[in-house]
Amino acid sequence: MIDEAALKQVMGTVLGVPATAIGPDASQDTLKSWDSLKHMNLVLALEQSFGVQIPDADAADITSYALIKVVLEELKAAA
Amino acid sequence: MNTALGPDTARSPRDVLADPAASLAEVMAAVEAAEAERSSPVARIGVSAGATVDLLGLYLRRHALAAGVRVEVSQGNFDDPLGDIDRFAAEGVDCLLLAPFLDTLAPAFEARAAILSDEELNAREAELSARWRLALAKAAGFRTVFLCGLHRLTAPVAGGDRLDAVVERLNRALREEAAAHANVRWIDMAGLVADLGRRAAFDLRFYLRNAAPYSPALLDAWARQVTAVSRAWGTRFHKALVLDCDNTLWGGVLGEDLAGGIRLSPEGYPGNVFHRAQSEFQALRRQGVLLCLCSKNNPADVDAVLATHPDMVLRDADIIAREVSWDDKVAGLRRLAQTLNIGLDSLVFLDDSAFECEAVRAQLPEVTVFQVPASPPAYLDVIAAIKDLFLAGGASADRADKTEQYRQRAAALAEQARFETQEAYLASLGLTVTLARDDARRVARIAELSQKSNQFNLTTVRYSAGDIERLMQDPAAAVYSLEVADKFGSAGLTGVVVVRCEGGTAAVESLFMSCRVLGRGVEFAIWPAIFADAAARGCTRVRAEYRPTAKNAQAADFYDRLGLPLAGEADGVRTYETDIAAVAPPPSPWIKVMHD
Numbered sequence: 001m002i003d004e005a006a007l008k009q010v011m012g013t014v015l016g017v018p019a020t021a022i023g024p025d026a027s028q029d030t031l032k033s034w035d036s037l038k039h040m041n042l043v044l045a046l047e048q049s050f051g052v053q054i055p056d057a058d059a060a061d062i063t064s065y066a067l068i069k070v071v072l073e074e075l076k077a078a079a
Numbered sequence: 080m081n082t083a084l085g086p087d088t089a090r091s092p093r094d095v096l097a098d099p100a101a102s103l104a105e106v107m108a109a110v111e112a113a114e115a116e117r118s119s120p121v122a123r124i125g126v127s128a129g130a131t132v133d134l135l136g137l138y139l140r141r142h143a144l145a146a147g148v149r150v151e152v153s154q155g156n157f158d159d160p161l162g163d164i165d166r167f168a169a170e171g172v173d174c175l176l177l178a179p180f181l182d183t184l185a186p187a188f189e190a191r192a193a194i195l196s197d198e199e200l201n202a203r204e205a206e207l208s209a210r211w212r213l214a215l216a217k218a219a220g221f222r223t224v225f226l227c228g229l230h231r232l233t234a235p236v237a238g239g240d241r242l243d244a245v246v247e248r249l250n251r252a253l254r255e256e257a258a259a260h261a262n263v264r265w266i267d268m269a270g271l272v273a274d275l276g277r278r279a280a281f282d283l284r285f286y287l288r289n290a291a292p293y294s295p296a297l298l299d300a301w302a303r304q305v306t307a308v309s310r311a312w313g314t315r316f317h318k319a320l321v322l323d324c325d326n327t328l329w330g331g332v333l334g335e336d337l338a339g340g341i342r343l344s345p346e347g348y349p350g351n352v353f354h355r356a357q358s359e360f361q362a363l364r365r366q367g368v369l370l371c372l373c374s375k376n377n378p379a380d381v382d383a384v385l386a387t388h389p390d391m392v393l394r395d396a397d398i399i400a401r402e403v404s405w406d407d408k409v410a411g412l413r414r415l416a417q418t419l420n421i422g423l424d425s426l427v428f429l430d431d432s433a434f435e436c437e438a439v440r441a442q443l444p445e446v447t448v449f450q451v452p453a454s455p456p457a458y459l460d461v462i463a464a465i466k467d468l469f470l471a472g473g474a475s476a477d478r479a480d481k482t483e484q485y486r487q488r489a490a491a492l493a494e495q496a497r498f499e500t501q502e503a504y505l506a507s508l509g510l511t512v513t514l515a516r517d518d519a520r521r522v523a524r525i526a527e528l529s530q531k532s533n534q535f536n537l538t539t540v541r542y543s544a545g546d547i548e549r550l551m552q553d554p555a556a557a558v559y560s561l562e563v564a565d566k567f568g569s570a571g572l573t574g575v576v577v578v579r580c581e582g583g584t585a586a587v588e589s590l591f592m593s594c595r596v597l598g599r600g601v602e603f604a605i606w607p608a609i610f611a612d613a614a615a616r617g618c619t620r621v622r623a624e625y626r627p628t629a630k631n632a633q634a635a636d637f638y639d640r641l642g643l644p645l646a647g648e649a650d651g652v653r654t655y656e657t658d659i660a661a662v663a664p665p666p667s668p669w670i671k672v673m674h675d
Contacts (some may be wrong), residue, residue, distance in 0.1 A: 010104040032629075037133050040285050041103070044134075044295055048102040056284045 002050070002072050010049045011065065014042045027064030039063065052076065096145045103134075103295055110140050117149040122174050122222070122312040125167035127155035129180030131291035138295075138302030139176075146311035156534060156633070157290065158183050160214040162598035166633070168220065174312070175218055176305060178227040178268070179211070179253070180292070181246060185567055189233050192245045200245065206567065208252045209504050215260050222313070223264060225305050226257050230269040232281060232292055264308050271300050307471040317447065317468050318421050320363060321412060323430035324374035324381055324403075327451050328360075328393065329353045333380050343390040350390070352455040357392035359462050364397050368469050369419060372401040373411045373428070408435050409442045427468060429461075505599055506669040509566040512601055514559055514608050515675035517551040521560045524572045532591035533630040535602070537623070537637060540577075540589045555580050556588075557612065561605055562675075563596045570596055576609060585613035585659065587623035590637075600667030603641060608672055610659050621659050627651040640665070 005019075011026070012019035015033050028034045034042075043059045046052070046068065052075040054062070062068045095101045095109035121143075126135060136152035143150040153172055155163030160177055167175065182189050184203065195203070211226075218224045228250045231242055246269070257263040272280045275297055286292040293301075310316065325332045330342030330349050343357075344350035364370045370393070374381060381403045385395045400418045402411035408430070416423050424445040430436055431451035440448050447468065449461050515521065522544050529542040542550075550556045559576040562569060574592035578585050592602060610621065623638050625631075635653070639645065641664050643655035 013104045013108045036289060037131070040131075040289055040291055041134060043285075044282075045103040045107070048295070049104050059284055060288060 002069055002076065004069070006049065007046075007065075007069065007072070010045055011042065011068070014038060014045045022065055024065060027066075034063070046072065050076070052079070092144075096141055099299075106141055107137060110137060110144060113144045114140065114149055117144075119149070120151045121148045121314055122309070123151045123153070123170075123172045124174045124176060125153045125155060125163060125170075125172035126176045126178070127160045127163035127167075128176075128178035128227075129158040129183035130178070130293070131157065131285075131289050132178065132293060132298065133291070134295060135176075135293075135298045135302055138299045139305065141299070142302050142306035143312060146306060146315070148312055148314050150312055156594045156597070159594060159598050160210070161217065164214060164217045168217075173222045174224070174309070175221050176225045176227065176266075177211075177214065177218075179207070179229060181229040181249075182232055182292075183290075184249075186571075189231060189242060192242050193240065195245075200248075203567065204249060204252050206508070207249055208256060209507065211253055211256045212259075213504055215256055215263060219260060219262065221262060223309060224260070224262050225264050225266050225308065226253065227266040227301075228253065228268045230272050232286070234277060266301070266305060266308065268301070271297065271304060275300055304471075307467045310471070315468075316425060317368075317427050318425040319369040319371055319399075319415070319419060319427070320360065320465065320469070321371045321373045321415060321426055321428045322360065323432070323435070323451075324372060324376055326431035327429055328357060329384075330455070333376055333384065338380070338384055338388055341384070341388075343388065345390065349455040352458055354390060354392060356458060356462055359466065361392050361397055363466065363469055366470060369399045370397055371415050371419075372398055372403055373408050373415065373430075374401075374403045375405055375408075376403050378403040407438070409438055412439065412443060412446060427465060429465065502669060508599070508669075510599060510601070510670045511564050511673060512604055512670055513562045513564070513673045513675050514605055515561070516557050516559055516612065518558075518560055518675060519548075519551060521572055522547045522551070525558065525560055525575050528572065528575055528593065529589070529591060532593065533628070534594050535597055535634050535637075536589075536591035536628075536631050537587075537634055538589050538626045539591075539628050539631060542577075542589075550577060553579075557616075559605070559609060561592075561601070563599075563601055574601065574605070576605065578609065578613060580613065580616050580618050583618055584620040584622050584656075585610075585616075585618040587621065590623075600665075600670055602637070603664045604667040604670040604672055606641060606662070606664045608674070610662065614659055619659055620656065621662065622646075622654070622656045624655065625653040 008019040008022040011022045015031055015038055017031065017033060021031070028039070043054055043062070047054055050072055052072065054071065054075065058071050062071050092109035092113040095105050096113060101109070124139060126132060133154060136154060139152050140150060153167060153170060155167070158180070160179075164175065184207065185191065215224065215226070229246055231246055233242070235243060250269075254265060257265055280294055280297040281292050282294045283292070306312070322328060330353050331340055333341055342350040343353050345354040360370060372381065381401075382395075384391060385393070385398070400415055402415055404411070412423065412426060412428060416426060422445070423443055427447045427449065428436075428439055429449045429451060433450060436448050436450045439446055449465055451458055452461060525547050526542050526544040529540065533539070547558060550558050556577065556579045559578070560572055561574045562571060563573045564570065570593075573596045575589065576587065577589040578587055580586075613621065621643070623643060625635055625638060627635065638653070638655045642662050644657050645653060646656040647654045
């Protein structure tokens with residue numbers, strides 16, 4: 001399982017909002033600061049903090065908290 | 080790996096900033112926290128690059144903080160050095176980092192370099208020189224300008240290929256431009272990439288999607304280098320290197336191994352490491368660094384080695400001052416600073432003893448301390464770091480070796496491309512704008528550009544392909560698309576204007592352009608044709624508006640600059656309206672406007 005508190009912390013840091021602002025429905029549509037540039041930084045930060053390599057196919061698509069969690073859990077399970 | 084370690088770990092920001100293995104999220108949090116404790120920045124840096132290098136700003140801030148100072152970083156637009164320099168100057172930015180990117184010189188330039196004719200390559204080089212001559216001349220008022228060299232992104236074909244020669248040639252042209260300016264420092268990007276390794280330096284996932292080619296590791300190394308070359312943004316002036324003797328200048332302990340037993344021979348290991356170290360220190364002295372000794376030894380023993388040991392590189396005359404005694408080193412360093420009449424912060428201290436290093440760090444925090452590593456090969460890395468500290472960005476690094484060579488180069492091409500003004504430069508590009516109205520072949524691309532354009536987008540209406548098709552079919556509306564080309568080729572569809580004719584008024588619903596073509600006057604050149612078209616359709620008035628977003632501030636005064644009078648402003652929305660006949664856009668005679 002993914003440490004959700006750590007995930008929220010990383011997302012909050014990269015997106016420039018408090019971790020508490022990252023709810024289960026957080027997404028590119030609900031968070032104004034989550035633009036394409038920040039998204040790139042977020043993918044890079046998630047890879048480093050969770051020790052995974054996010055495949056190109058997923059990198060562009062994980063634009064919500066829920067999707068990120070699913071992909072990270074899959075990658076961790078496969079590791 | 081920092082698995083699941085968020086940025087809320089117990090480590091202090093200072094520890095995180097100094098840790099090369101700290102994760103991106105940790106660095107972001109630490110930079111924010113550390114900056115909050117420091118009030119005024121020592122430098123404001125403007126970054127203007129031909130690639131997306133957003134995170135470079137974070138790492139520049141990181142390395143400044145690690146050196147004890149704060150900097151502010153502004154990001155420019157994509158591949159617009161001339162425009163960026165003007166904007167940065169207006170914003171009070173005092174240092175520039177200019178990073179042209181090889182693959183941006185033309186779309187997929189790396190792939191095409193192999194088939195360029197010599198004439199095309201000559202023209203490319205002349206254009207590059209002209210553009211950067213102009214940019215560096217514009218940047219003459221900035222404190223320091225870091226010009227980053229070009230480098231390849233793709234791996235060379237085994238055995239080498241033509242691209243290496245092309246890169247080398249273009250870099251030589253750039254360095255030649257840099258040599259004319261005392262405030263320009265060269266950053267060897269190819270060297271940084273090689274040092275890290277090509278695979279670790281790039282992340283092609285984000286290159287193809289976001290034009291962001293660099294990995295965080297490369298951006299970090301790049302920022303570290305710029306910070307070193309800047310001498311921590313002008314706050315560090317190291318003058319003297321204070322050397323321990325035993326296990327620093329030679330292997331072994333003089334008091335125990337005696338002069339015959341210390342290891343210093345260039346022919347054997349580990350003596351060759353110390354012999355090389357001494358050669359490096361002597362080279363530093365020749366470049367103006369003051370060498371001192373601070374050693375716990377009998378003075379007469381050290382004097383004898385300096386005078387008579389056959390393998391010594393450093394001799395008595397190389398050492399400007401010495402503290403050889405059994406006294407403590409903190410007191411010795413204080414006396415050396417007094418003797419030389421320089422501040423303690425001008426001293427760099429090198430010693431193999433963890434105890435001595437720690438004592439100096441604790442009692443004289445102004446002194447920069449390096450410890451000789453236990454493993455002799457690692458010593459060479461430490462020496463490289465010391466050299467960086469003294470020489471990075473110094474006059475010797477930038478001038479001595481290159482000036483003559485570059486000045487002697489046959490200058491025919493450079494002369495041909497030497498322009499006095501930006502207008503003359505632009506005129507040399509042979510710019511053409513092809514304006515098309517309701518071109519159905521362009522629907523998909525127009526919709527795509529409307530989705531992507533942020534900075535130069537006056538109303539930020541996002542259109543689907545269906546929206547554009549409907550507008551094109553609507554007799555009261557017109558969708559103008561423009562293609563910009565120059566003597567090197569076409570940049571493709573780069574701008575769109577949507578106009579609706581309503582009761583004799585041409586209302587400009589949208590105007591957006593790719594930032595790549597801004598700064599050349601294209602945004603002004605298209606209007607006479609659009610106004611003429613509107614007039615032909617019975618419009619006598621024009622109305623336009625600017626709607627602010629988080630990203631389009633640079634376009635806020637565009638209609639003012641076009642010459643439209645402001646009719647009203649509410650909540651940041653600026654409305655303009657006037658008679659079409661009364662508008663006189665600024666002329667751009669260097670652009671030829673054609674109709675498709």
